[in-house]
Amino acid sequence: MTISYNNISVRIHLDRIRDNFTLLRNLATQPIGVIKSDAYGHGLLPVANTLAAAGARTLAVGTVGEAVKLRKGGFDGRVIALLGALTPEEACTCRIGHIVPFVFSLEHLRMISDAATDEAPIPVALKFDTGMARLGFSEADIPAILEALPSLSGIKVSIVASHFAVSDEPEKEDYTREQHATFSRIIAALRTAGQSFEATIANSAGLLAYPETHHELQRPGIALYGANPLHGTANEHLGAGLHPAMDVGTPILQVHDLPKGKTISYGRTFTAPRDMRVAIASVGYADAFSRGLSNKGTMIVNGQRAPIAGRVCMQMTAVDVTDIPKVSSGDTAWILGGPCENPVTPEELAAAWGTITYEVFCLLGLNPKTFSS
Numbered sequence: 001m002t003i004s005y006n007n008i009s010v011r012i013h014l015d016r017i018r019d020n021f022t023l024l025r026n027l028a029t030q031p032i033g034v035i036k037s038d039a040y041g042h043g044l045l046p047v048a049n050t051l052a053a054a055g056a057r058t059l060a061v062g063t064v065g066e067a068v069k070l071r072k073g074g075f076d077g078r079v080i081a082l083l084g085a086l087t088p089e090e091a092c093t094c095r096i097g098h099i100v101p102f103v104f105s106l107e108h109l110r111m112i113s114d115a116a117t118d119e120a121p122i123p124v125a126l127k128f129d130t131g132m133a134r135l136g137f138s139e140a141d142i143p144a145i146l147e148a149l150p151s152l153s154g155i156k157v158s159i160v161a162s163h164f165a166v167s168d169e170p171e172k173e174d175y176t177r178e179q180h181a182t183f184s185r186i187i188a189a190l191r192t193a194g195q196s197f198e199a200t201i202a203n204s205a206g207l208l209a210y211p212e213t214h215h216e217l218q219r220p221g222i223a224l225y226g227a228n229p230l231h232g233t234a235n236e237h238l239g240a241g242l243h244p245a246m247d248v249g250t251p252i253l254q255v256h257d258l259p260k261g262k263t264i265s266y267g268r269t270f271t272a273p274r275d276m277r278v279a280i281a282s283v284g285y286a287d288a289f290s291r292g293l294s295n296k297g298t299m300i301v302n303g304q305r306a307p308i309a310g311r312v313c314m315q316m317t318a319v320d321v322t323d324i325p326k327v328s329s330g331d332t333a334w335i336l337g338g339p340c341e342n343p344v345t346p347e348e349l350a351a352a353w354g355t356i357t358y359e360v361f362c363l364l365g366l367n368p369k370t371f372s373s
């Protein structure tokens, strides 16, 4: 989906994604670039090309459909589909496109095996649940899996994976360590039974904070885009070298006075406490700029903070520019990032929005994007 009626402009700094990847690679063994959901809103193919040029040999998308887009875009490394192959057609697509599906049930394993030809088995990633309670086999399924494998000549287990629930919360490290202990038992049992594969459990926070969970492959997503998954925690410093790659700006349509006592925007939720000047920025909830930011959040105008005044409208939002000199229509209001000393950070915008950086990126990234390298 692309929104095409707006003035907002999303700029993706691919050089920063490359630098973030390099930083992560230097901490890890082999990071897989996680680029599901249009690379967290940053653009599937531009990000894939950037990561490939920086040395990424494996990329992970969500659906098989996204994996096909990646192949058609020319990526010739390994592609993983984290949501798996859900139909026999998708299983065939995996065979033809050399796409490695995550698999979380025996039923899907059989379906994929049936889609294979005599030439070569289809490589799959077995997904185990170790505490997220979302998708996956459980540790107790191992005997059944080992019993089924000899009859599944169409597949080859090439990766064994699991996913952390709280690796970004150092105060809950006991749970992360428990998940990792379970995962370690699972991979040991499978290896003892003669399977050989690469193991992976670390997401961005796992990669940064738990080196003992790195195994052969790591799966950073959010850190590639420069948000620090450990922001606001005792381990914040571990992600301090990451640089946000998404800047979002929009033109100011008009600047006018708002005398003391006057209200602004729908619902009259903001009353001017003094004689003010306000700028009307061309962005609203139709541009995925949440109405929940009404009277919260700030934008950057001429390098300074301009607090949001009143309700966010469908395509417009007012900001207080009383203390910012020389603001005029046509100037840019920065919603995220901005070319100045104190850009709006993803973490800051997410906090005002009442959500996480992941959702901020995915939603603002629905707008038209330009790319710089």
Ligand SMILES: *Cc1c(COP(=O)(O)O)cnc(C)c1O
Pocket (backbone or CB within 6 Å): 034, 036, 082, 163, 202, 203, 204, 205, 219, 220, 221, 222, 223, 229
């Ligand atoms: C999204 C995702 C990741 C990346 O997680 P981050 O917290 O963004 O690093 C890794 N593994 C799986 C299975 C995912 O779905």
